[in-house]
Amino acid sequence: MATLKTLVYLILYPGLLFIFFYSTFAEWYDRKLYARFQNRMGPTHTGRAGVLQPIADFIKLMSKEDIVPERADRGLFRALPAFGLAIVSVGMLLLPLWNYNLASSSPISFSGDIVVLLYLLSLPTFIFFLAGWSSTNLFSTVGATRVLTMLFGYEVPLFLTVLTPAILANSWRLAEIAAFYRQQPLLALLNLPAFIIALICVQAKLERTPFDIPHAETEIVGGTFTEYSGKKLALFRLMMDVELVVASGLLATVFLGGFPGGLLPGLINFIIKTLLVISLLSLLRATTSRIRVDQVIALSWRYLAPLAVLQLVVIILVKGLI
Amino acid sequence: MSFEIPIGPQHPALKEPVGIRVTVDGEIIREADLRLGYNHRGVEKLAEQKTWTQNIYLMERICGICSHSHATCYVQGVEKLMEIEPPKRGLYIRILVSELERVHSHLLWLGVAGHEAGFDSFFMYVWRDREIVMDILETISGNRVHYGINAIGGVRRDLDEMQIKHILDSLEVLRQRSAYYEKLGTTEPSFVARLAGVGYLSKEEAISLCAVGPTLRASGVPMDVRKDDPYAVYGEVPFEVCTAETCDVLGRTVVRIKELMQSYNIIEFLLKNLPAGPIAVRAPRRAKPNEVVSRYEAPRGENIHYIKSNGSDKPERVKVRAPTLANYAATIKMLKNGFIADVPLIFAAIDPCICCAERSVAIVDARTEQEKIVTMSSLRELSLKMTKHQARKREAEWPL
Numbered sequence: 001m002a003t004l005k006t007l008v009y010l011i012l013y014p015g016l017l018f019i020f021f022y023s024t025f026a027e028w029y030d031r032k033l034y035a036r037f038q039n040r041m042g043p044t045h046t047g048r049a050g051v052l053q054p055i056a057d058f059i060k061l062m063s064k065e066d067i068v069p070e071r072a073d074r075g076l077f078r079a080l081p082a083f084g085l086a087i088v089s090v091g092m093l094l095l096p097l098w099n100y101n102l103a104s105s106s107p108i109s110f111s112g113d114i115v116v117l118l119y120l121l122s123l124p125t126f127i128f129f130l131a132g133w134s135s136t137n138l139f140s141t142v143g144a145t146r147v148l149t150m151l152f153g154y155e156v157p158l159f160l161t162v163l164t165p166a167i168l169a170n171s172w173r174l175a176e177i178a179a180f181y182r183q184q185p186l187l188a189l190l191n192l193p194a195f196i197i198a199l200i201c202v203q204a205k206l207e208r209t210p211f212d213i214p215h216a217e218t219e220i221v222g223g224t225f226t227e228y229s230g231k232k233l234a235l236f237r238l239m240m241d242v243e244l245v246v247a248s249g250l251l252a253t254v255f256l257g258g259f260p261g262g263l264l265p266g267l268i269n270f271i272i273k274t275l276l277v278i279s280l281l282s283l284l285r286a287t288t289s290r291i292r293v294d295q296v297i298a299l300s301w302r303y304l305a306p307l308a309v310l311q312l313v314v315i316i317l318v319k320g321l322i
Numbered sequence: 323m324s325f326e327i328p329i330g331p332q333h334p335a336l337k338e339p340v341g342i343r344v345t346v347d348g349e350i351i352r353e354a355d356l357r358l359g360y361n362h363r364g365v366e367k368l369a370e371q372k373t374w375t376q377n378i379y380l381m382e383r384i385c386g387i388c389s390h391s392h393a394t395c396y397v398q399g400v401e402k403l404m405e406i407e408p409p410k411r412g413l414y415i416r417i418l419v420s421e422l423e424r425v426h427s428h429l430l431w432l433g434v435a436g437h438e439a440g441f442d443s444f445f446m447y448v449w450r451d452r453e454i455v456m457d458i459l460e461t462i463s464g465n466r467v468h469y470g471i472n473a474i475g476g477v478r479r480d481l482d483e484m485q486i487k488h489i490l491d492s493l494e495v496l497r498q499r500s501a502y503y504e505k506l507g508t509t510e511p512s513f514v515a516r517l518a519g520v521g522y523l524s525k526e527e528a529i530s531l532c533a534v535g536p537t538l539r540a541s542g543v544p545m546d547v548r549k550d551d552p553y554a555v556y557g558e559v560p561f562e563v564c565t566a567e568t569c570d571v572l573g574r575t576v577v578r579i580k581e582l583m584q585s586y587n588i589i590e591f592l593l594k595n596l597p598a599g600p601i602a603v604r605a606p607r608r609a610k611p612n613e614v615v616s617r618y619e620a621p622r623g624e625n626i627h628y629i630k631s632n633g634s635d636k637p638e639r640v641k642v643r644a645p646t647l648a649n650y651a652a653t654i655k656m657l658k659n660g661f662i663a664d665v666p667l668i669f670a671a672i673d674p675c676i677c678c679a680e681r682s683v684a685i686v687d688a689r690t691e692q693e694k695i696v697t698m699s700s701l702r703e704l705s706l707k708m709t710k711h712q713a714r715k716r717e718a719e720w721p722l
Contacts, residue, residue: 037443038442038443038446038447039446039447039450040446138325138327138328139327142327142349142662145348209440209441209442210440210512212440213663216440216663217334217335218334218335218437218438218440218666219335219662219663219665219666220662221333221334286442286443287443287510288441288510288512288513289436289439289440289441289444289510289512289513289516290439290440290441290512290516291512291515291516292515292516292661292663292664293349293663294349294661295515
């Protein structure tokens with residue numbers, strides 16, 4: 001029975017199948033919303049209101065010619081897309097979507113899983129860096145260095161702000177943090193500044209405008225993905241979609257009270273809350289222009305990191321009071 | 323570690339083929355070099371084989387954005403050669419179209435600037451509203467891009483009351499939208515952060531490097547052919563020359579938005595004071611042997627046509643100095659010591675029209691990097707040499 005449950009968990013829900021369909025849906029939602037913000041139609045043709053468009057894109061890319069550059073590090077170049085997808089998919093399993101049961105500490109919900117999830121969200125950045133570096137293309141190399149430069153900017157404020165609610169909830173377990181804020185919703189309001197900073201950092205982590213610097217089309221063509229094509233590019237795109245879902249799921253768990261209620265209500269909670277976070281990310285994407293990589297560092301260390309520390313201090317003081 | 327990054331001839335930031343070689347040190351550009359000649363079409367040579375009237379339509383096709391600029395510049399020169407004076411109403415309509423073209427070109431540029439800076443929402447909104455002016459141009463001339471409105475000695479189409487009303491109504495919408503874009507383009511923090519201080523070109527450098535148009539005016543030099551050497555009816559139209567003092571891409575944006583507002587005023591003035599009368603006079607078939615230089619303020623800057631006639635119905639020489647060509651030297655200066663991220667913005671800020679400015683073909687050996695300029699006669703020799711042993715077309719057997 002336990003084996004069956006694990007298999008269902010890995011393959012069906014919230015495993016690969018659910019990840020695939022929900023992340024493509026999230027991509028469609030993001031694209032549609034972004035298009036409507038820009039007074040465009042967005043995808044309309046495939047499926048109802050174009051909802052199947054990301055899947056169609058995925059299938060099309062899978063069937064395209066797949067080129068590996070002669071000078072690239074072939075092994076690394078081939079392995080990276082699969083590794084990246086695997087890493088972010090594991091991150092999806094750690095979200096307290098089904099394993100919200102506080103009583104039992106299972107292999108996928110344990111004390112400290114928030115740190116593991118943050119770690120799993122950091123790895124894709126290195127995957128992108130290695131992808132750019134191993135292609136040995138000039139544009140990829142510039143993109144790869146930009147990935148790493150940006151990492152030094154947003155990573156610290158992101159960790160600080162995501163761990164702030166954990167400190168107030170006095171737990172390092174995602175399910176417990178979510179449960180704490182469900183019981184005391186007013187305390188969640190205290191984390192609002194942290195939520196805003198975390199949104200900006202997640203936007204940077206996902207490399208979306210205004211932080212789409214590593215693959216800024218008008219500057220360095222495809223950036224890190226310049227040499228990628230066909231199946232590998234399809235996997236990378238899927239990986240970015242999954243990363244979007246996992247990152248917004250993390251924010252929804254930590255700041256918005258998680259996904260309680262078991263199978264169906266939990267799923268509905270998950271969809272509503274992640275879509276809310278994705279909407280905010282889309283709004284940010286639509287209303288800003290791309291900034292330079294030096295401006296990212298300046299923004300992070302001048303504003304985001306000090307504000308995150310300030311928030312942390314406030315939270316520690318509040319914790320002393322209650 | 324410094325290395326060379328080739329931007330172009332094929333690059334997403336460039337709408338037309340041009341090569342920019344930048345030598346970078348990390349993210350900072352140390353050297354920049356332009357390579358031209360990917361889009362040479364031989365328009366000037368072709369112009370020598372066509373009649374004066376046929377050439378209007380050829381000149382219009384030098385550029386897709388400032389098509390009217392080239393056609394008008396040419397027509398003005400030919401009118402001087404033929405010593406004919408177009409009627410007032412014809413000139414008013416000609417200038418009306420040229421101001422509308424300026425509006426559509428500047429709106430297009432604003433959108434492109436948004437796109438180059440990664441501000442796609444701005445791009446989408448501006449281009450949506452650009453459709454209004456495209457519709458106006460279509461009601462006047464029947465075409466969106468190549469208006470074909472010019473004739474030697476006037477214009478080809480008249481305006482009626484309905485059209486004037488339509489233009490004035492649409493103008494109100496455009497005014498409101500442009501005021502909104504002015505606010506957005508000069509106050510949105512992330513957009514301004516990308517534009518301010520980028521591509522610095524001081525007043526002295528702008529003058530010594532012969533920059534023209536908004537690039538020059540953004541460096542604080544109030545130079546505009548419409549004011550300095552008024553052609554057509556610009557002498558009687560009230561308008562101001564817009565300048566900015568910031569000398570950067572933000573200044574060029576501001577200048578263009580201000581010029582939009584001026585253009586709306588000019589259009590309104592022209593429509594409200596449109597004189598009655600004929601729109602064109604009959605032009606002779608031939609021009610006396612003479613030569614003329616025609617100047618015209620295109621949306622991108624000063625456009626110069628040199629036309630020489632030998633008494634026949636065809637020009638002996640037509641030489642085009644497009645505004646983009648004049649701005650290339652300044653571009654190299656602006657690119658140096660900037661960031662890679664700013665290359666598309668700086669280059670786009672001169673509003674380059676590459677095919678306007680192509681004059682010659684340089685052949686570069688890919689292995690040795692040796693460069694040589696190819697003349698027409700040597701091209702012909704090469705072609706003969708290469709095809710000597712091939713069967714002539716009509717003697718060739720299928721499959722070729």
